[in-house]
Amino acid sequence: LYFLSLKIYSLPSGKLSPFRTVSNLLKTKRFSSFMKTALYFLIFSLAFLFCGKIEASRKISSINEYWHFLCNESSDAMNVDFDDSTWNIVTIPHTWNSMDAIDEISGYYRGIGWYRKSVFIPQENENEEVTIFFKGANQEVELFINGQSVGRHTGGYTRFSFNITKFLNFGKNNLFAVKVDNSHNENIPPLSADFTFFGGIYRDILLIYTNKQHISTTDYASSGVYVTTPEVNENKAKVCLRSLLTNTDKYPKSVYVEHTFFSPEKEVVSVVSKQIELQGNSEKYEDNQETIIESPKLWSPGSPHLYTIFTRIYDSDTKELLDEVVEALGLRWFEFSSEKGFILNGKPLKLIGTNRHQCYEKTGNALSDEMHVRDVMLLKSMGGNFLRVSHYPQDQTVMEMCDKLGIITSVEIPIVNAITESDDFDRNSLHMAKEMVFQDFNRPSVVIWAYMNEVLLRLPNKEDAIKKKKYLTAVNRLASEIERQIRKDDPDRYTLIPCHGNFNEYDNAGLTNIPMLIGWNLYQGWYGDTFGKFENFLDIAHEKLPDVPFIITEYGADADPRLHTLEPVRFDYTAEYANLYHEHYIQAMKERSFVVGANIWNLNDFHSEERNNAVPHINNKGITTTTRELKDTYLQYKAMLFSEPVVLIGGSNWKIRGGNAGLDYTCRQPVKVYSNLEKIELFVNYKSLGVSEVKNNIACFEVPFTDGENVLEAVGFSGDRKINDLLKVDFRMISYDLKDTILPFKEINVMLGSKRYFEDKQSGVIWLPEKEYSKGSWGYVGGKSYVKRTRHGTQPASDLDILGTNNDPVFQTMRMGIEAFKLDVPQGQYTLCFNWAELQGCATDKLIYNLGDDEIQDEFSGRIFDVIVNGEKMIAALDIASVYGNQRAVMKKVVVNVYDEQGITIHFKSIKGETVLNAIRVYKNY
Ligand code: GCB
Numbered sequence: 001l002y003f004l005s006l007k008i009y010s011l012p013s014g015k016l017s018p019f020r021t022v023s024n025l026l027k028t029k030r031f032s033s034f035m036k037t038a039l040y041f042l043i044f045s046l047a048f049l050f051c052g053k054i055e056a057s058r059k060i061s062s063i064n065e066y067w068h069f070l071c072n073e074s075s076d077a078m079n080v081d082f083d084d085s086t087w088n089i090v091t092i093p094h095t096w097n098s099m100d101a102i103d104e105i106s107g108y109y110r111g112i113g114w115y116r117k118s119v120f121i122p123q124e125n126e127n128e129e130v131t132i133f134f135k136g137a138n139q140e141v142e143l144f145i146n147g148q149s150v151g152r153h154t155g156g157y158t159r160f161s162f163n164i165t166k167f168l169n170f171g172k173n174n175l176f177a178v179k180v181d182n183s184h185n186e187n188i189p190p191l192s193a194d195f196t197f198f199g200g201i202y203r204d205i206l207l208i209y210t211n212k213q214h215i216s217t218t219d220y221a222s223s224g225v226y227v228t229t230p231e232v233n234e235n236k237a238k239v240c241l242r243s244l245l246t247n248t249d250k251y252p253k254s255v256y257v258e259h260t261f262f263s264p265e266k267e268v269v270s271v272v273s274k275q276i277e278l279q280g281n282s283e284k285y286e287d288n289q290e291t292i293i294e295s296p297k298l299w300s301p302g303s304p305h306l307y308t309i310f311t312r313i314y315d316s317d318t319k320e321l322l323d324e325v326v327e328a329l330g331l332r333w334f335e336f337s338s339e340k341g342f343i344l345n346g347k348p349l350k351l352i353g354t355n356r357h358q359c360y361e362k363t364g365n366a367l368s369d370e371m372h373v374r375d376v377m378l379l380k381s382m383g384g385n386f387l388r389v390s391h392y393p394q395d396q397t398v399m400e401m402c403d404k405l406g407i408i409t410s411v412e413i414p415i416v417n418a419i420t421e422s423d424d425f426d427r428n429s430l431h432m433a434k435e436m437v438f439q440d441f442n443r444p445s446v447v448i449w450a451y452m453n454e455v456l457l458r459l460p461n462k463e464d465a466i467k468k469k470k471y472l473t474a475v476n477r478l479a480s481e482i483e484r485q486i487r488k489d490d491p492d493r494y495t496l497i498p499c500h501g502n503f504n505e506y507d508n509a510g511l512t513n514i515p516m517l518i519g520w521n522l523y524q525g526w527y528g529d530t531f532g533k534f535e536n537f538l539d540i541a542h543e544k545l546p547d548v549p550f551i552i553t554e555y556g557a558d559a560d561p562r563l564h565t566l567e568p569v570r571f572d573y574t575a576e577y578a579n580l581y582h583e584h585y586i587q588a589m590k591e592r593s594f595v596v597g598a599n600i601w602n603l604n605d606f607h608s609e610e611r612n613n614a615v616p617h618i619n620n621k622g623i624t625t626t627t628r629e630l631k632d633t634y635l636q637y638k639a640m641l642f643s644e645p646v647v648l649i650g651g652s653n654w655k656i657r658g659g660n661a662g663l664d665y666t667c668r669q670p671v672k673v674y675s676n677l678e679k680i681e682l683f684v685n686y687k688s689l690g691v692s693e694v695k696n697n698i699a700c701f702e703v704p705f706t707d708g709e710n711v712l713e714a715v716g717f718s719g720d721r722k723i724n725d726l727l728k729v730d731f732r733m734i735s736y737d738l739k740d741t742i743l744p745f746k747e748i749n750v751m752l753g754s755k756r757y758f759e760d761k762q763s764g765v766i767w768l769p770e771k772e773y774s775k776g777s778w779g780y781v782g783g784k785s786y787v788k789r790t791r792h793g794t795q796p797a798s799d800l801d802i803l804g805t806n807n808d809p810v811f812q813t814m815r816m817g818i819e820a821f822k823l824d825v826p827q828g829q830y831t832l833c834f835n836w837a838e839l840q841g842c843a844t845d846k847l848i849y850n851l852g853d854d855e856i857q858d859e860f861s862g863r864i865f866d867v868i869v870n871g872e873k874m875i876a877a878l879d880i881a882s883v884y885g886n887q888r889a890v891m892k893k894v895v896v897n898v899y900d901e902q903g904i905t906i907h908f909k910s911i912k913g914e915t916v917l918n919a920i921r922v923y924k925n926y
């Protein structure tokens, strides 16, 4: 009712619309708010009574459903009479790579896909204009309607639109056919990147019906209204509006362009309007108007007040509402300085948040609006105030949420790793920058436009000095062109280039002088070096470029949500190592005021098909998982950033633990509690473990876990308000003495050569690190752990994709030269499950993102061995690699009856090369 009545009452009548008269009246101080409310109510009720039908001036609706889809090229699929009855039916958002990007076959389909749909266009819209809007399709699109080509678009991450009126048959079905191509194209960024280029129409498709006179729908698929706020302070805000108007009629028309400003409380605070003579066939007539908003309610992360602007055009003669566009407006001013950092509305604000990739488990990039919303909410409820929308512009929903929730953003075009030295590449890049800037032009959340992520990571001509120089010159020239264009199109925002941690390379190439801000993507203590090298880099970079404000645009460490350890080391993919990494980085950044902002890499674990890792095809640097479960790192940041009291027990997604019992039948393991309170008391199974001080948002405890369910409760006080968190842990205890009758042996799962714990969430079992055999207990005899050697040192596990299993980490470590594995179990029947995968001698591709941390192969000429269980040869002459190939999970079960004091002794006898065992599971049948 409210909005309907607004439409009526803002109809212009002569020079003053009744609405403007009222709104002017309302602005006078004499009106109490009660009176205002009463008056509004009266007007709106009257409006509703007197007015019968209200014509919507612009109709927007999605056409996402029921597309016929073919994952292949077809030379005549654009034709109306083409038979697509055998094609699949899909719903947009859609990608054709959700499964082949995570399967065991390397690569994913990069080619052409066709979408076809019959769309009925009503006769009653005959005199209207119809625009089709694609919010995103990767990466080249050609649209056909009724067999005719409508247009093409290049680039997988920005929106695009076509006026399709002249291709339509009104009152009939119209055949829409969309050809989408995600093939590699050297002229379209990104050329390569550490994320999967999911193909398909993965964001909404909309149809927009307008009158012939309308606000332009085809200016870089923007809203057609551009808002700037050249002056904002506590007293007033000057707002300028540039609207583009279209008249597709051949006759001129006199129209009114009116902008009505609503306060965050939905009161009208300003109305400006102008009469315009719109020529016939004018495509983008530019109208400029401005207004002043007194005592503006400022937009900030703490209070993201949003005004709304209704831009309407009316027929001057008939007073008919011709078109209407609604935009949000946030009033704020900001500044970056290398000394003071980021200043918002006059106050310094340290920017801390994340990057975000737009994918989800088994869904690829084809996310629903609600899934996008959830992600931004996750960042907000962590206390984050900063999002690097990387490495490409994202769905409108994401940006809308940033405006609404108060998240400062940096948006970038997807030039990643490298450029192609071609005019087409330049042109496509510049066009993407235009689309990015104009599509998110009005968003208060956006303060930075960025481009060229780590563009010097993949120098094509490293060895050839002349070619290298030519390449670097081309990069510099393109960067300068993009910079110039963005600054011209949007002089009010900052620009940024995110660089990798090779200061000199970027500095020598002149790239550090081009943008207004520099971003550094830093991984010291992950891809190489130690944590301390992080602050070294920061200090040197600051010393060399004291006047350039900089942001840590990326930092992070991989953590497979299933892996844990009590002895964290680099590249073990455990939560515990990632926790240490972030603890260190947080302190170093806090201590340096010249670090203006930081974006964790990444909000979520994301797809990167070329990667191996503990979880193949996934980059695990997220602080949440691919299904958005919270990792410890998320809790850590929440404790640091969130404004309300926080008490969160670490390891919240480590639900099944295990370990060896001490003499008191407990197993002590560390647990961290993340909090912003001073002290935390931890209760374990309802008994207090004592109080611990919170240092740097962490309280540490050694928890004596007992067998079975353990209930942990952490308690803190904020004043006299009790804040707590509960965690239930299922602990699988192994007695030291396997013949124990108090804690009888049931099963054990051991990863050889490993210091990691692996929680197999699919089957609910916990795998333990190895230990050496001692009498009465269990463990290995002889041999040594496999280590992966790289240029930057060693890694504790392989990261090969182990074929035939989802439990890759179980197979990614091994004990080489093992003589025996023994368990002094009591008599009974047991099943032994041997797990092998050959990790040595595997040819691997060098992965650019490893920054040189790729495996250096040891000499290896194969292995053959027997497996003898309690004197019986159970597996003869096992030759894993020749029979099953490398890096494939080989699982063999053996049943053994154990008599008297015999226990289980498994001997490994070499026939050739070193014996080996990756993992073993032993359980008691009877
Ligand atoms: C980077 C890249 C990003 C990668 C990340 C990583 O520097 O900008 O795309 O995903 O490192 O995890 O290696």
Ligand code: CA
Residues within 6 Å of the ligand: 100, 101, 102, 103, 104, 105, 106, 107, 108
């Ligand atoms: Ca694949």
